[in-house]
Amino acid sequence: MATxxxxxxxxxxxxxxxxxxxxxxxIVEGAVPEPGDGEVLARALWLSLDPYxxxxxxxxKSYAPSVALGAVMVARTVSRVIDxxxxxxxxxxxxxxxxGWQDYAVLPAASLRKLDPDAAPVxxxxxxxxxxxxTAYVGLLDIGRPAKGETVVVSAASGAVGSVVGQIARIKGxxxxxxxxxxxxxxxxxxxxxxxxxxxxxxxxxxxxxxxACPGGIDVYFENVGGAVQRAVWPLLNDFAxxxxxxxxxxxxxxxxxxxxxxxxxxxxxxxxxxxxxxDHGDRWGDFYRDVSAWVREGRIKYREDVVDGxxxxxxxxxxxxxxxxxxxxxxxxxx
Amino acid sequence: MATxxxxxxxxxxxxxxxxxxxxxxxIVEGAVPEPGDGEVLARALWLSLDPYxxxxxxxxKSYAPSVALGAVMVARTVSRVIDxxxxxxxxxxxxxxxxGWQDYAVLPAASLRKLDPDAAPVxxxxxxxxxxxxTAYVGLLDIGRPAKGETVVVSAASGAVGSVVGQIARIKGxxxxxxxxxxxxxxxxxxxxxxxxxxxxxxxxxxxxxxxACPGGIDVYFENVGGAVQRAVWPLLNDFAxxxxxxxxxxxxxxxxxxxxxxxxxxxxxxxxxxxxxxDHGDRWGDFYRDVSAWVREGRIKYREDVVDGxxxxxxxxxxxxxxxxxxxxxxxxxx
Numbered sequence: 001m002a003t004x005x006x007x008x009x010x011x012x013x014x015x016x017x018x019x020x021x022x023x024x025x026x027i028v029e030g031a032v033p034e035p036g037d038g039e040v041l042a043r044a045l046w047l048s049l050d051p052y053x054x055x056x057x058x059x060x061k062s063y064a065p066s067v068a069l070g071a072v073m074v075a076r077t078v079s080r081v082i083d084x085x086x087x088x089x090x091x092x093x094x095x096x097x098x099x100g101w102q103d104y105a106v107l108p109a110a111s112l113r114k115l116d117p118d119a120a121p122v123x124x125x126x127x128x129x130x131x132x133x134x135t136a137y138v139g140l141l142d143i144g145r146p147a148k149g150e151t152v153v154v155s156a157a158s159g160a161v162g163s164v165v166g167q168i169a170r171i172k173g174x175x176x177x178x179x180x181x182x183x184x185x186x187x188x189x190x191x192x193x194x195x196x197x198x199x200x201x202x203x204x205x206x207x208x209x210x211x212x213a214c215p216g217g218i219d220v221y222f223e224n225v226g227g228a229v230q231r232a233v234w235p236l237l238n239d240f241a242x243x244x245x246x247x248x249x250x251x252x253x254x255x256x257x258x259x260x261x262x263x264x265x266x267x268x269x270x271x272x273x274x275x276x277x278x279x280d281h282g283d284r285w286g287d288f289y290r291d292v293s294a295w296v297r298e299g300r301i302k303y304r305e306d307v308v309d310g311x312x313x314x315x316x317x318x319x320x321x322x323x324x325x326x327x328x329x330x331x332x333x334x335x336x
Numbered sequence: 337m338a339t340x341x342x343x344x345x346x347x348x349x350x351x352x353x354x355x356x357x358x359x360x361x362x363i364v365e366g367a368v369p370e371p372g373d374g375e376v377l378a379r380a381l382w383l384s385l386d387p388y389x390x391x392x393x394x395x396x397k398s399y400a401p402s403v404a405l406g407a408v409m410v411a412r413t414v415s416r417v418i419d420x421x422x423x424x425x426x427x428x429x430x431x432x433x434x435x436g437w438q439d440y441a442v443l444p445a446a447s448l449r450k451l452d453p454d455a456a457p458v459x460x461x462x463x464x465x466x467x468x469x470x471t472a473y474v475g476l477l478d479i480g481r482p483a484k485g486e487t488v489v490v491s492a493a494s495g496a497v498g499s500v501v502g503q504i505a506r507i508k509g510x511x512x513x514x515x516x517x518x519x520x521x522x523x524x525x526x527x528x529x530x531x532x533x534x535x536x537x538x539x540x541x542x543x544x545x546x547x548x549a550c551p552g553g554i555d556v557y558f559e560n561v562g563g564a565v566q567r568a569v570w571p572l573l574n575d576f577a578x579x580x581x582x583x584x585x586x587x588x589x590x591x592x593x594x595x596x597x598x599x600x601x602x603x604x605x606x607x608x609x610x611x612x613x614x615x616d617h618g619d620r621w622g623d624f625y626r627d628v629s630a631w632v633r634e635g636r637i638k639y640r641e642d643v644v645d646g647x648x649x650x651x652x653x654x655x656x657x658x659x660x661x662x663x664x665x666x667x668x669x670x671x672x
Contacts, residue, residue: 055604062604063575226599239399245602259595263562266581266611268391268398273609275602 007032010101010314012067016057019253025315033106035085041106042079044099044334048126049318054252063277073101078122096125101314103334127160127329128303129293131278135246136164137288138281140222143244143274148173150219155229157198158185160329161246165222166195167301177213179229181324192302207232226250234261237269245275252322304328343368346437346650348403352393355589361651369442371421377442378415380435380670384462385654390588399613409437414458432461437650439670463496463665464639465629471582471614472500473624476558479580479610484509486555491565493534494521496665497582501558502531503637513549515565517660528638543568562586570597573605581611588658640664
């Protein structure tokens, strides 16, 4: 049991203006909490860091409530059940849940999903077989609707979402061009993930390079980043192109909203620009899990994890995520 | 027959930079042409002036070819058949076709649709029962997908398209707020067309007025104009709002493309921003004509025509259209 242990928690100390800094977070220690009826005490093994958390640090109105000042930062975790006051869960079991940036969490049983460590490495429940993979699946297939032979461009192509988008698009018979930061990531995207091409957005001449890599134009642009990549993509969109807007990570630290692209091509090319949030698409979970877990087993979808050791390193890792310093799905290993 | 008559033609003399000027057009006179096999000689009665023509004056690549320098400006006309070398058409019949800005045109029979003057005034084939009405119908119903009780905002609300959009939205049980230029148009939109409210975009405080007129936010924004109206609408869009982008008339004279709205709400509110061109939706013609002609007969859809007399006045009328000087569907009466 947890007696004698302390619970470390990373709380939001200050709302960032611009890029988050280490000083926006504080680490506090408290007692390990006790579960009530229908609750479970869980100890985090893996903590998922994802770009959406930047939005939760802000008090701008958005699709989900902000983290209150002084409250524990939100996150999905893969955790081990330590104590259970619910008949559905027993100590030792591994669960996915909204554990947050802390060692221990008391969680309602209804918020947990049991994981089978024999089916897949449990950390994949935070990545390729979890929210990021599901985001890729519904965003590409339901919003992007790629047809065989079409050209799909994916930004943040080596990341948790982009890597899955591109591999699914390849499976669906598309030409797939990634955009990523740096030569190492680009080589990985082509050599390991099998994209047709990948362009380094840090290299000069992105617009020209993208035009060369997409001689038939772009039919689906899976938008993760905004900014310079979006500006390079926009003129290359084909008639009836679809732009699933998953995120705009290049803008997350902006203090003032930046303008978007001129909308004339939305009319002249009959574009569909459509945002989505994965949590609205729960009805597709079964399809996603069936398809993507099979593709992972068959080696048709590969994934890469970028693991940081120690809860106390979560803030710096998260700050790096917004700067593109991670390489693959960013995870914090909380307990070894 | 046409012997002895001259054919006046308005040709594109110069590509405008910014707003078109009278000097961008020239009027030339020539002989009345002779139809060949399968062709019809038609004399224009009504000439339709529409904002899309601004795009045809430019040599920017777009969804339809540019008018060549020295060529007759394109337009749909309602015309009388003068001579026919096609068994499907006889002199005296009234036809809709791509007659252009000229008195007489030789047109392939396949490009013509016969009109029944007893069914509706023939000028409506250029407005409420023609391309503008069809644009409103497919844009609102197929792209905007309004549900009963939702709030629909329509820009250019007294115009050929906007007026039909708003009236169909009312028929579908929506709260409908128009935006138009000037008090006279706004009063017409509310008093005659039955919109719930209409705001003058020339009056100060549009954003506040729009927020007050849409206390439950905006579910569908039918975008005709861009610019200041778009900026006022954007913050009021509800989650899952749809923005059918029909046109951006406020930008048509821009020399440099202006930026669009920040795309963050596209994600956080899961917006769908989708452009369309009516000619892609020909499969909906039958539904459109059945529904809208019935609604016009029943007095549930009203329309207003702004008639300019004389082909030679088409350039000034068109220039005024881009400035919002027309009031209702703009038509040139070519022959009395």
